[in-house]
Amino acid sequence: AxxxxxxxxxxxxxxxxxxxGDEHSYRYLVESIRKHPPQEVVEKMMADAGxxxxxxxxxx
Numbered sequence: 001a002x003x004x005x006x007x008x009x010x011x012x013x014x015x016x017x018x019x020x021g022d023e024h025s026y027r028y029l030v031e032s033i034r035k036h037p038p039q040e041v042v043e044k045m046m047a048d049a050g051x052x053x054x055x056x057x058x059x060x
Contacts, residue, residue: 008034 008030016026037045039056046054 005034 009027012030013023013027016029017023020026039058043054043056
């Protein structure tokens with residue numbers, strides 16, 4: 001996780017700045033991925049909100 005964090009928080013925003021001219025959006029992307037709750041937590045949140053037949057499917 002430490003190597004991933006080092007890469008994500010330093011390299012990805014820099015690449016975003018070089019490729020898209022937008023370092024901020026790529027930094028936000030990395031931060032939002034890190035803060036997103038696990039699949040099971042999202043499922044429970046949706047079920048608690050009243051959604052039925054809630055499940056997830058990993059695509060990779």
